[in-house]
Amino acid sequence: MSVAxxxxxxxxxxxxxxxxxxxxxxVVGSIAVALFLVAWQIVGGNEIIRSDLIxxxxxxxxxxxxxxxxxxxxxxxxxSLQEFIQGFVPAIVxxxxxxxxxxxxxxxxxxxxPLIVALNTSPIIAFVPIVVVWFGVGTQSKAIMVFLxxxxxxxxxxxxxxxxxxxxxxxxxxxxGANRRQxxxxxxxxxxxxxxxxxxxxxxxxxIVGLIAAEMYVSVRGIGRLIQVYSTSERAAxxxxxxxxxxxxxxxxxxxxxxxxxxxxxxxxxP
Amino acid sequence: xxxxxxxxxxxAYARRDGALLALADVDLRVKDGEFVTIVGPSGCGKSxxxxxxxxLLKPSSGSVRLDGAPVTAPGPDRALxxxxxxxxxxxxxxxxxxxxxxxxxxxxxxxxxxxRRHIAMVGLGAxxxxxxxxxxxxxxxxxxxxxxxxxxxxxxxxxxxxxxxxAQIRQVMGSELLRIWERGxxxxxxxxxDIDEAIYLADRTIVMSASPGRIIADIAITxxxxxxxxxxxxxxxxxxxxxxxxxxxREVLASNSWGQPAAIGAASGAVA
Amino acid sequence: MIKPIATNTIEPPRREELILGILGTLAFLLVWxxxxxxxxxxxxVVSNPSxxxxxFVAQLQSGEIFNDLGVSLIEFxxxxxxxxxxxxxxxxxxxxxxLTEYAIDPFVWxxxxxxxxxxxxxIVVWLGFGFATVVAITFLLSFVSVVVNTVAGVQGVDPQLxxxxxxxxxxxxxxxxxxxxxxxxxxxxxxxxxxxxxxxHGVVLxxxxxxxxxxxxxxxxxxxxxxxxxxxxxLTILVVIGLLINALGNxxxxxxxxxxx
Numbered sequence: 001m002s003v004a005x006x007x008x009x010x011x012x013x014x015x016x017x018x019x020x021x022x023x024x025x026x027v028v029g030s031i032a033v034a035l036f037l038v039a040w041q042i043v044g045g046n047e048i049i050r051s052d053l054i055x056x057x058x059x060x061x062x063x064x065x066x067x068x069x070x071x072x073x074x075x076x077x078x079x080s081l082q083e084f085i086q087g088f089v090p091a092i093v094x095x096x097x098x099x100x101x102x103x104x105x106x107x108x109x110x111x112x113x114p115l116i117v118a119l120n121t122s123p124i125i126a127f128v129p130i131v132v133v134w135f136g137v138g139t140q141s142k143a144i145m146v147f148l149x150x151x152x153x154x155x156x157x158x159x160x161x162x163x164x165x166x167x168x169x170x171x172x173x174x175x176x177g178a179n180r181r182q183x184x185x186x187x188x189x190x191x192x193x194x195x196x197x198x199x200x201x202x203x204x205x206x207x208i209v210g211l212i213a214a215e216m217y218v219s220v221r222g223i224g225r226l227i228q229v230y231s232t233s234e235r236a237a238x239x240x241x242x243x244x245x246x247x248x249x250x251x252x253x254x255x256x257x258x259x260x261x262x263x264x265x266x267x268x269x270x271p
Numbered sequence: 272x273x274x275x276x277x278x279x280x281x282x283a284y285a286r287r288d289g290a291l292l293a294l295a296d297v298d299l300r301v302k303d304g305e306f307v308t309i310v311g312p313s314g315c316g317k318s319x320x321x322x323x324x325x326x327l328l329k330p331s332s333g334s335v336r337l338d339g340a341p342v343t344a345p346g347p348d349r350a351l352x353x354x355x356x357x358x359x360x361x362x363x364x365x366x367x368x369x370x371x372x373x374x375x376x377x378x379x380x381x382x383x384x385x386x387r388r389h390i391a392m393v394g395l396g397a398x399x400x401x402x403x404x405x406x407x408x409x410x411x412x413x414x415x416x417x418x419x420x421x422x423x424x425x426x427x428x429x430x431x432x433x434x435x436x437x438a439q440i441r442q443v444m445g446s447e448l449l450r451i452w453e454r455g456x457x458x459x460x461x462x463x464x465d466i467d468e469a470i471y472l473a474d475r476t477i478v479m480s481a482s483p484g485r486i487i488a489d490i491a492i493t494x495x496x497x498x499x500x501x502x503x504x505x506x507x508x509x510x511x512x513x514x515x516x517x518x519x520x521r522e523v524l525a526s527n528s529w530g531q532p533a534a535i536g537a538a539s540g541a542v543a
Numbered sequence: 544m545i546k547p548i549a550t551n552t553i554e555p556p557r558r559e560e561l562i563l564g565i566l567g568t569l570a571f572l573l574v575w576x577x578x579x580x581x582x583x584x585x586x587x588v589v590s591n592p593s594x595x596x597x598x599f600v601a602q603l604q605s606g607e608i609f610n611d612l613g614v615s616l617i618e619f620x621x622x623x624x625x626x627x628x629x630x631x632x633x634x635x636x637x638x639x640x641x642l643t644e645y646a647i648d649p650f651v652w653x654x655x656x657x658x659x660x661x662x663x664x665x666i667v668v669w670l671g672f673g674f675a676t677v678v679a680i681t682f683l684l685s686f687v688s689v690v691v692n693t694v695a696g697v698q699g700v701d702p703q704l705x706x707x708x709x710x711x712x713x714x715x716x717x718x719x720x721x722x723x724x725x726x727x728x729x730x731x732x733x734x735x736x737x738x739x740x741x742x743x744h745g746v747v748l749x750x751x752x753x754x755x756x757x758x759x760x761x762x763x764x765x766x767x768x769x770x771x772x773x774x775x776x777x778l779t780i781l782v783v784i785g786l787l788i789n790a791l792g793n794x795x796x797x798x799x800x801x802x803x804x
Contacts, residue, residue, distance in 0.1 A: 028645035036650070053668055110560045111567030122785035123744040125660075125751065126759065129766030130774050134589060172357035175325055176371035176422065177346045186370070190361045209660050209744075216660075216752065217763075224661075231664025239665055247657035254656075267360035267404045 055236035063237040064244070072226070073245060080211060080222040081249075083139050087146025088207055095151045095203075096196060099158025103192075104184070109159070120156065124149045124206065125213040132218055142214045142222065149210030150203035157199025161192035194268035197261045201254055208250050272338045273425035273458035275301040275324065280333035282319060292483035293319050297333070299477065299486065301426075304456040308469040309477045310515060312522045316484025317462045321428045324460065325351050337425060347375050350419035354431040356411045358403040364390060364414050365399040371422035382421075389417040392451060409440040416448070420457075429461040433468065445471055446500055453497065466519070467503055470494075470511045478515055480522050488518050590771035595779075598772040607761075608776060614757040615746055618674065622681025623742040630686040630738070631731060634693020635719065638727070644694060655687045660748055667753045677749030677757070684745035685738040692734025696727025729799055736792035743785060 037057050043049055044056030051059065067073045102109035128145060135141035169187040178186060215224025223242055230238040261268065277299040284291045294316040301307050309317045322328040324335050326345045335342040337349065350371065358367050365386055372382035390399050393413035403411055412432055419427055433441040445468055452459060463469050469476045470492055478488040494507060502508055572592045578584050579591035586594065602608040637644040663680055670676045704722040713721065724731075750759025758777040765773035 024641075025645045025648070028642060029649045032646035033649050053665075107559075107563060110563035111570075113560065114564045114568045115571065117789070118782050118786060121740065121789040122782040123740075123747040125744060126747045126762055126778055126781045128751070129762050130771065130778065133766055133769060133771055133774070168353065168355050168357035169359055171327070171353070172359065172370065173374065174327060174345055175351040175353075175357075176374050176418075177344070178374050182374055186374075187359065190359070193361070205656075208658055212658055212660050213748065213751075227661050227664060231667065234668050236665060236668070239661070243657060243661040246661055247653075250658065251656060265361060267402055 051236070052234050053236055055240055059237045060240045060244075064241045067238065067241055073223075073241075076221055076223050076226050077245065077249075079139065080142075080215065080224070083142035083215075083222065084146055084207065084211055086139070086143035087148075087211070088150050088203070091147045091150035091154060091203065091207070092200060094147075095154025095199070096158050098151075099155045099196070100162065100189070102155070103159045103162035116152065116155065119148070120152050124210055128210075128214050128217045132214065137218045138220065142211055142219065145210040145214040146207045150207040153202040153206060154196070154199040157195045157202070158192065161195030161199070162188055164195065165191040194261065194265045197257065197264065201257045201261070204250060204253050204257065208246060212246060272303050274303045274338050275299070275426055275458065275460070276336040276339075277320075277324070278334050278336070280320070280323060280335065281331050282316070282323060282328065283331045294323070294330075295483040295485045297484070297486055301458055301460060303338075303425075303458055306452060306459045306461070306472055306474045307477060308461045308463060308473040308475075309479060310463055310466055310469040310519070311479030311484065312481045312519060313464060315479040315481040315522070317479050318430050319484065320479075321351065321430050321460065321462055324426070325349050325428055327351075347371055347422035348425045349428055350422050350424035350426075352412070352415045352419045352427065352429040352432045354434045356403070356408075356415045356435075358411060358414055358418075360403050362402075363399065364395060364401050364403070364406070367403065367414055368417045368421050370418055375422060386417070386421055389421040390414075392420070393417045393447070407440075408436050409444055412436065412444065413447075416451070420451070420455075424457065426458045426460060429459060431462055431464065433465075434463070441465075441468070442500055446498075448472065449496075449498065466512055466515050469515070470508060471498060471503065476511075476515065478518050487522075488515075490514065588769070588771060590775060594772040595775040598770075599776050599779075602773065602776045608780070611756060611758050611761045611777060612780060614754075615750065615759065618677045618681060618749070618757060619742060619746045622678045622745055623685055623739065625678065625682045626686030626689055626738060626742065627735070629682070630689025630734070631693050634690045634731070635697055635723070637690070638694045638697025639719075639723075651687060651690055654683065655691065659683050663748065663752055672753050673755065676753045677746060680749040681742050681745035684748075685742035688737040688741060689731070689734045692730045692737075693727065696730030696734075697723055699730065700726040732795055732799060736796070739788045739792060740785070743781070743788060747781060 040054070041056045041058060044051045044054050045058065055063075098112075102112070124145075127148060131144050131148070132141045135144050165188050169191050170183055173183050173187045211222075212224040212227070215222040216228045219225045223246055227239060227242045230242070277297055280294060280297040280299075281292070282294040284293055297320060309320065311317045319328065323330050324342065326335070326342050326349075342349070359370065362370070365383065368386040368390055369382045372385055377385070387396075387399065390396060393416055395410060395413050395417065398406065398410065403414065406414070412435075415432065433444050436444060449472060459472075461469075461472060473492045476488075476490045476492055477486055478490065479485065480487045490511065492511060494502060494505070494511075576592045579586040579589060633647070637647055659680070662683070663676070666676050666679050666683075670679055700723050704726055705718055708718050708722045746757070747759040747762075750757035751763050754760045758781055761777040762774055762781075765771075765777075
């Protein structure tokens with residue numbers, strides 16, 4: 001941690017080893033979260049504020065158990081997962097493919113640049129209604145939203161990743177007689193892999209937002225649909241459960257991808 | 272074989288305010304099996320010279336010939352060792368050493384066998400499954416040397432290979448390199464800015480001037496081999512050191528002053 | 544552990560880039576138009592550039608779209624303004640005091656990594672339909688990136704700077720104003736850039752699902768009536784706002800660069 005801490009005053013902990021700082025962080029953080037949960041339980045559980053508006057932890061927990069047991073979560077999560085995969089896999093393939101093509105052929109990139117920049121900077125959920133008009137209320141429009149939200153960060157990270165490939169890796173290959181194709185295969189593509197992986201990781205969050213927004217907008221089944229259903233009946237506990245389900249899905253996927261990055265490219269974790 | 276002939280080699284960079292002459296009219300003959308070091312102030316184009324021989328750069332005029340045949344493209348007959356190691360971080364030591372063989376199209380089993388032999392030669396036998404980021408600087412450069420030797424080049428081109436290492440590691444690496452060289456006696460062209468290193472390693476030391484780079488001296492180093500590390504305290508060594516230092520002093524002072532890079536085209540009025 | 548978030552800055556286009564970009568966009572519009580003229584795609588459902596242009600003219604003349612734009616901009620300004628005040632304030636508090644940072648970090652982390660969009664039904668329940676909800680969602684979506692980067696910026700301040708201000712008799716407030724804030728500014732601005740984009744998301748989200756005015760609402764309104772060409776008018780305006788925000792971010796960072804050198 002920064003030496004800056006020494007220069008500050010008030011509420012200061014003595015400078016400690018990184019390990020002790022980590023445990024201090026964990027302890028203080030856990031206490032804060034525990035206090036929050038207790039306060040929430042007291043306020044909601046005793047109806048100090050109407051519990052259908054804010055619920056309380058034990059109700060959320062029992063609702064989770066009940067919704068899981070009834071299969072309500074499982075069956076809807078399955079639909080959402082399918083939509084996610086149907087959109088995300090093509091986003092990876094096309095994002096990486098187009099990213100490579102654009103990085104190697106700048107003129108091709110220039111042709112599409114305004115479109116990419118516009119898609120990258122505009123709020124992607126604004127496209128939900130038009131995508132639903134075009135592709136219907138079923139799963140297809142959700143997959144398209146996932147695709148649209150995910151493809152841009154993957155594409156951009158692939159392009160910048162290739163642009164940032166170390167000159168020394170290319171030089172090493174060229175010095176031993178590599179031709180252009182070999183330089184691409186042996187230096188540029190493997191070297192760009194870590195930023196591509198980061199792009200895929202960034203895309204997960206955006207894709208989930210696109211998916212849930214599209215399901216909430218109009219759909220037959222899926223987690224977003226459930227959220228919409230319970231919101232009209234003012235059921236805070238169910239909504240918290242569903243938020244937790246979506247957050248957990250995102251967290252698990254991002255954690256898996258992070259591990260994968262470490263396994264595929266351990267060198268990229270070095271400074 | 273590995274006899275190198277450089278004829279009237281020049282390189283100019285096009286710049287907005289004219290052309291910067293990096294190398295001017297370099298003539299050099301290196302015999303097969305000779306260990307030649309090139310020393311000079313920074314910016315004298317000594318690294319550029321290696322890039323021209325490797326054909327990673329094209330000369331503005333003049334030619335490079337290897338055993339009489341003109342050099343036009345990079346190839347495994349001239350293997351480079353870089354100051355920044357230039358290892359591929361996603362490859363193990365074994366795969367890094369095999370890179371040149373792979374590009375040459377050597378079959379997988381054969382190249383593993385050749386790579387292993389060269390990894391053992393540089394003393395990294397226990398690390399063939401390690402990745403570069405797990406190795407120290409000195410070990411990384413051993414990988415770089417093994418990679419270069421594995422393609423069995425006629426000439427080894429070393430571009431300040433120990434420049435990024437600590438002084439002590441540097442000396443050890445120098446004597447290691449000599450040990451390896453004595454076994455195969457490959458032609459080596461070794462660029463450095465360290466005068467002691469240049470003398471310690473060489474049969475011949477080429478001294479270059481800065482801006483534009485040109486050869487100002489070609490000194491035969493007749494110290495006996497094998498050379499112990501403490502040969503640096505030998506009076507003969509000190510004499511070489513003094514002589515090269517005198518030659519360089521002017522150059523270092525010149526390149527440290529406000530000296531503008533020399534530009535050709537001044538005569539034609541291209542320089543403002 | 545709180546880490547600063549970085550953005551990709553997009554460099555100003557060169558001439559060839561510009562020309563090819565315009566050509567590419569025109570070709571895209573042309574292909575779209577021709578495809579719909581030859582009934583390869585349904586012109587009513589999918590719409591086409593000429594229909595969209597006509598819808599643009601009609602909506603600009605009726606003036607309704609200006610009202611929506613105004614509503615969206617006010618909600619955007621209120622939500623993002625709030626997240627700047629709260630985000631920078633909280634970020635400084637967390638950056639200066641480790642206990643505060645440790646205690647608040649889990650909550651910030653939760654807001655950052657959970658799908659805030661799913662909370663909107665609760666916010667509607669709490670704050671009702673309309674302005675307050677849209678502002679709250681905008682705030683929630685955008686303030687996290689401001690907090691995270693402010694914390695990182697404050698923690699990265701060179702302690703020499705703080706000592707210098709103290710040595711000359713500066714008060715705690717002086718230290719914050721004269722040393723910490725200016726030094727942390729680049730990272731805070733980087734956080735603002737990301738916050739701006741997320742705030743626009745928040746406005747659209749809030750308006751689409753819980754409002755009866757604004758560009759986001761107008762999109763859903765036209766879509767519900769299957770008036771595809773009309774949907775593209777507020778949508779295009781939102782895309783342009785997104786581009787302007789990005790350009791603003793670029794300009795701000797370029798200014799900062801020039802100022803630091």
